[in-house]
Amino acid sequence: MPTIDVVNLKKEKVGQVELSDAVFGVEVNEALLWESVRHYTASRRGGNAKTKVRREVAGSGKKLWRQKGTGRARMGSVRSPIWRHGGTSHGPVPRDYSYRLPKKMLVGALRSALSAKLRDGELVVVNEFTLADHKTKTVCGAFQTLEATGKVLVVDNSDSRNLQLGARNLPGVKVVASREVTTYDLLRYDRILVSEAAAKKLSEALA
Numbered sequence: 001m002p003t004i005d006v007v008n009l010k011k012e013k014v015g016q017v018e019l020s021d022a023v024f025g026v027e028v029n030e031a032l033l034w035e036s037v038r039h040y041t042a043s044r045r046g047g048n049a050k051t052k053v054r055r056e057v058a059g060s061g062k063k064l065w066r067q068k069g070t071g072r073a074r075m076g077s078v079r080s081p082i083w084r085h086g087g088t089s090h091g092p093v094p095r096d097y098s099y100r101l102p103k104k105m106l107v108g109a110l111r112s113a114l115s116a117k118l119r120d121g122e123l124v125v126v127n128e129f130t131l132a133d134h135k136t137k138t139v140c141g142a143f144q145t146l147e148a149t150g151k152v153l154v155v156d157n158s159d160s161r162n163l164q165l166g167a168r169n170l171p172g173v174k175v176v177a178s179r180e181v182t183t184y185d186l187l188r189y190d191r192i193l194v195s196e197a198a199a200k201k202l203s204e205a206l207a
Contacts, residue, residue: 001025002118006125006196009142014127017196019118020203028112028119035101036109036183043098051091054079059086106183111206113186123192124148125199131162139166143173143193150190155181155198178202 002025006015019025059079067074081089117123124146131138139162143152151172156163159177167173174185178198186192194202 004118004123004125004199006127007146008127009129009131009145011145011147017125017199019199020207023111023203023206024114024118026111026115028116029108030112032105032109033112033116033183033187036106036113037187039099039101039106040182040184045097047095047097049092050094051088053089053091054081054087057085057087107206109183110181110186113183114202114206117186117192122190123194125194125196127196129154129156129158129160129163129195131160131166134162134165136166136169139163139173140170143170146193148191148193151188152191152193153185153189155192155194155202157195157198157201178205 001018001021003016003018005013006017008014054077057079059077061077061079064075064078065072078086080086114123126146129142131142143149152170152174154163154167154173154175155178156175157177164175167175172189174189176185178201181202
């Protein structure tokens, strides 16, 4: 089992925690990570693009000129797709881009992402996020002490109001509970700060 140091918000070692080898010590499957991220981004697509077909554009339905005898090509409607301001052929219509991915693949991708972050030294376990107040300056100072620079993902199950309010104005910082962690977020953020309770919960839930 991988063992990682537990620190407080002053970056002082206060203990150690044993993490599940089946969650934080697996071989990283890059193909599975790619598929999980593709599944996540597809579910976020709006799919609202829409063009009008010939029955939806404005214009008379009257035949423009008689079928024969004019020397011109036959034409039935001003709303034809080959005319300017006519309808669009085979244009986009509202659709749902999401698709189902087996649960085993989603869980496997989470394990790979967590193992990769631990392997690369980008995961820090904090005993608890106890803050004196909800000021952004306080949260920013704690992150600087922990050397959490760049994009930071905070995983905490305590529903700390001070943490939520203090971090919401920091660019590149996101606070989630352990049940809301996604492979996309784990790969997108540079540093992962996990509370000790959340780390144990992830070990139990994904094992």
